[in-house]
Amino acid sequence: MPRLVFPLGLAVAIFTALSACDTAADNGLPWHQVSHDVCWSRFQWDAGSQSDVWMLPGSACQDCHGEGGGARVFTASGTAYMPPHQADGCFGRPDLLIQITDANGVIYETTTNEAGNFWFEPAIAPIALPYRVSVFKDGVETPMRGEVMDGDCNRCHTQNGADSATGRITP
Ligand code: HEC
Numbered sequence: 711m712p713r714l715v716f717p718l719g720l721a722v723a724i725f726t727a728l729s730a731c732d733t734a735a736d737n738g739l740p741w742h743q744v745s746h747d748v749c750w751s752r753f754q755w756d757a758g759s760q761s762d763v764w765m766l767p768g769s770a771c772q773d774c775h776g777e778g779g780g781a782r783v784f785t786a787s788g789t790a791y792m793p794p795h796q797a798d799g800c801f802g803r804p805d806l807l808i809q810i811t812d813a814n815g816v817i818y819e820t821t822t823n824e825a826g827n828f829w830f831e832p833a834i835a836p837i838a839l840p841y842r843v844s845v846f847k848d849g850v851e852t853p854m855r856g857e858v859m860d861g862d863c864n865r866c867h868t869q870n871g872a873d874s875a876t877g878r879i880t881p
Pocket residue numbers: 759760761762763765766767768769770771772773774775780781782783787788789827828829
């Protein structure tokens with residue numbers, strides 16, 4: 711399936727440019743740099759619901775990207791992090807593989823982008839409910855034990871966890 715992969719060279723150029731300027735106001739970009747304590751990744755989204763592949767990391771994407779939410783529909787979406795209690799807006803962890811095995815045994819995979827965001831589009835990933843999900847880091851699998859009925863991963867995987875989750879999606 712097509713993956714939105716940000717060219718590494720460009721990422722390096724932007725991230726290098728960012729080290730010279732601290733705020734969205736002076737870099738003109740939809741995020742700014744923050745201390746490691748505020749966001750482990752050192753990057754924080756700064757542009758509300760402006761359309762972007764890095765938009766609103768940590769938020770309940772399906773509020774807008776679910777059926778009737780107004781934005782284009784995804785079947786599942788969310789953000790993966792390293793430390794488990796990062797605040798909304800903090801960029802998460804890139805290059806993690808999100809693997810869904812749906813009710814029919816069909817496997818769908820995508821990779822987290824620079825914001826830690828990931829999403830599945832219905833044309834490519836119709837995802838029959840209920841399903842299993844795992845996160846892979848460097849080939850090591852971290853499965854969610856329970857079955858998933860709700861593609862809004864960040865609804866439960868909030869900063870401090872909701873609906874029995876203990877925090878963010880982490881590898
Ligand atoms: C407050 C509503 C809202 C939330 C929450 C939200 N989005 Fe969006 N998103 C939009 C709108 C509106 C657009 C632009 C119209 C469209 O593409 O549907 C958009 C566009 C996008 C796009 C297309 C960007 C492009 O350049 O092609 C992606 C990908 C995306 N969002 C992913 C996410 C992810 C992942 C999350 C959660 C981490 C999220 N969004 C949370 C409203 C939202």
